[in-house]
Amino acid sequence: MLSEAAWQAVWLTIELASLTTILLLLLATPLAWWLGHTRSPLRAAVGALVALPLVLPPTVLGFYLLLAMGPQGPLGQLTQAMGFGTLSFTFSGLLIGSIIYSLPFAVQPLQHAFEAIGTRPMEVAATLRARPLDAFLTVALPLAAPGFITAAILTFAHTVGEFGVVLMIGGNIPGETQVVSTQIYGYVEAMEYAEAHWLAGSMLLFSFAVLLVLGLMNSRNSRLLP
Amino acid sequence: MRALLAVGAFIFCSCTLAQSAALNVAVAANFAAAMQEIGAAFESETGHRAVLAFGSTGKFYAQIKNGAPFQILLAADSQTPLRLEREGLAVVGTRFTYATGRLVLWSKREGFVDGQGEVLRSDNFRHIAIADPKLAPYGAATIEALSHLGLLARLTPKFVQGENVSQTYQFVATENAALGFIALSQVYSQGKIARGSAWVVPSELYRAIHQDAVVLAKGRDNPVALEFARFLRSDTARRIIQAYGYEG
Known part of the structure; x- marks a missing residue:
């Protein structure tokens, strides 16, 4: 069965994925709204930037993060000036890495949801004298609920499956940066295949369950969408 | 055709x-x-x-x-x-x-690691990079050498682990870790340490x-x-x- 170290990695992974999901939804909502409605010439460039983590190998992303977070890197200089020291090998560093890594998985479903709603419901709300923020909170947000659910599940699951970035900036510290995926990798490398199987098997079941729930929800929600 | x-x-x-x-x-x-x-x-x-x-x-x-x-x-x-x-x-x-292979304590900064490894007893660094002792022989040798020196318990909280000695080198070369234990071959060329500062760990401190x-x-x-x-x-x-x- 799972060892104590494996359980610690499981809890840390859940903590990392939950925090990433919460912070990322807060960040992604205004960004997705802007991408869904702007006519700015910057739209294509920003959209491409957001999608970049889909295409880049995670180790590339991780390596640049390692360079950026180091004492000579721009992020490292900033965090040192603010008195936090450097972020590599810390939970906060992993959190920042995960937010960047999962960005498209939160922004894109939200953007599609906002685009599907269109401008019409917001205009109607405006004629009923709702202020823009009020209209956004009471009209757009509830209509985009399926998009939020999709974004949250995808972000959570994608963070759980994150490997390359964690490997590059984590340093494999138990209870701080040692998550399930790096733990499995360690077991396989150390030829401890029994431990690896337990953890990897649980991960497989978890991933399947997440995607199954997502699929079931999508087929139910598609009736709610216009 | x-x-x-x-x-x-x-x-x-x-x-x-x-x-x-x-x-x-x-x-x-x-x-x-x-x-x-x-x-x-x-x-x-x-x-x-x-x-x-x-x-x-x-x-x-x-x-x-x-x-x-x-x-x-x-x-x-x-x-x-x-x-x-x-x-x-x-x-x-x-x-x-x-x-x-030979084990070396290395830093990218000139003069940071002294010729006797005394820097290990100081508090001048936050992280020290090692190779995962479960996976890499250089990591296992590091643990052995540090326990011989009586420094293992003191340094363990500062460990950051690379999955192999290449990644450990990467942590030190990008200065995310101030120093680390790597393979001499990684920083050695033409008969000397090519850059940074280093202490070649005496071979009696770890099994070959x-x-x-x-x-x-x-x-x-x-x-x-x-x-x-x-x-x-x-x-x-x-x-x-x-x-x-x-x-x-």
Whole structure:
């Protein structure tokens, strides 16, 4: 069965994925709204930037993060000036890495949801004298609920499956940066295949369950969408 | 039609080329630089090309067990070749130590690491990078040396672990860790430490890191594989190996 170290990695992974999901939804909502409605010439460039983590190998992303977070890197200089020291090998560093890594998985479903709603419901709300923020909170947000659910599940699951970035900036510290995926990798490398199987098997079941729930929800929600 | 023929001829040629160069060598990551030079020397001397794959010994073990097409393994330890031999995946009697690794404490900053390793007793650093002792022989040697020095308990909270010695080097080279224990071969060239500051850990503090090579079952009937194993023990190869800071 799972060892104590494996359980610690499981809890840390859940903590990392939950925090990433919460912070990322807060960040992604205004960004997705802007991408869904702007006519700015910057739209294509920003959209491409957001999608970049889909295409880049995670180790590339991780390596640049390692360079950026180091004492000579721009992020490292900033965090040192603010008195936090450097972020590599810390939970906060992993959190920042995960937010960047999962960005498209939160922004894109939200953007599609906002685009599907269109401008019409917001205009109607405006004629009923709702202020823009009020209209956004009471009209757009509830209509985009399926998009939020999709974004949250995808972000959570994608963070759980994150490997390359964690490997590059984590340093494999138990209870701080040692998550399930790096733990499995360690077991396989150390030829401890029994431990690896337990953890990897649980991960497989978890991933399947997440995607199954997502699929079931999508087929139910598609009736709610216009 | 002519273009199609040309494409066909090209594919045919590249297949036969690939067949004549069918020596696939799996090489431990810490030996990458030396191996490239040895591979080039082997090719110019014998005309045979060795296709090199670099990675961790643990990963190679899993791949070889599952039918990977390697004919020779240059491991980072001596246990893995022995294990492969016992499991019938390597040719009995072909194991030998091709290099003995040396451990070094290294920092990218000039003057940060002193010649006696006294820096380890100071509080001048937040992280110290080591290779994962469960996975990498250099990591296991680090733990052994630190416990001999009586510093293990004190330094453990500052450990950041690379999954192999290449990643450990990366942590130190990007200065995310101020210093770290790596393989001398990674920072050694032309008879001296090429950059930064270093303390070569005295060899009596840890058991020797014997890196063994073995001819794998898939190389049993391949004369080029046996020739390569012989070449690895030649004076040419030994000179290259020593120039990279290994005891040859």
